[in-house]
Amino acid sequence: MFEEIDPRSPTPLYAQIAARVRVAIAAGDLSTGQSLPSVRTLARDLRVNPATVVQAYRDLAADGFVELRHGQGTFVQEVSAFLKDEERATRAQQMVRKLLEDGARLGVGAEELSRAFNAEVGAEISE
Amino acid sequence: MFEEIDPRSPTPLYAQIAARVRVAIAAGDLSTGQSLPSVRTLARDLRVNPATVVQAYRDLAADGFVELRHGQGTFVQEVSAFLKDEERATRAQQMVRKLLEDGARLGVGAEELSRAFNAEVGAEISE
């Protein structure tokens, strides 16, 4: 499950690890309440420093995917249920900013994105 | 036009400069064939090193927004050749759909995204 990790990749090791866990959760390979490998165990398996695994886990915790319990382990969170309003708002802001940023990079302006957004959302909400 | 640039921002100076030019082109403030400020001129205006401006311009050139001509200057490229209107609309739709998809996967609903979107767009226009 955590086999393919590339030290030479431009994306940091901790980001690669965190991404693995995210897709595992999304795919259902990891369900709510289930414990993840300990930082040392996973570090040994991946030939990586424990601190690197910690950084990955903290990233996941910041996004609300997992919870780190001192002395017990790291456990998968109920994603949508445990998210607080503030966190969701913050994440929405981050996602939208990235959207606008990517759009600007490709020459797609805010107006076009706004039209597309309203078209998509309007279709879903009006139903 | 290139006034507001923040050295303390986590986003690099060259990225900020490139972003300014992108939005200027998207907004029509810069039209095809028009010349941009020279690297030294803009560097002096922004209190920045010429190499930083060069990096921004090279980024834009890599994306097809501008063309650097040795000894002559930097000029805005034909935008429509880069992305036609239809393509931009399609692109916008794809990006928005991906946004909604990612949001749903992370537990962020369309309403929250809509609020964040309007907030961001409103903030950018005032800028």
Add this chain to the structure above:
DNA sequence: TTTACTGTATCGGTTAACTGGTACACTAGT
């Protein structure tokens, strides 16, 4: 309490990104 696990905290070394300084090379007009 002891033991064996768990996450936490902090320090260093390495690396790459970022930015500035400076010299080089091309172009157009004089």
Add this chain to the structure above:
DNA sequence: ACTAGTGTACCAGTTAACCGATACAGTAAA
């Protein structure tokens, strides 16, 4: 040619990200 503008190329200092090593601290069961 010369000059004054342009972009180009290269090197150095600073900063921050990244990652490893190691010691600290909480938890649970024997």
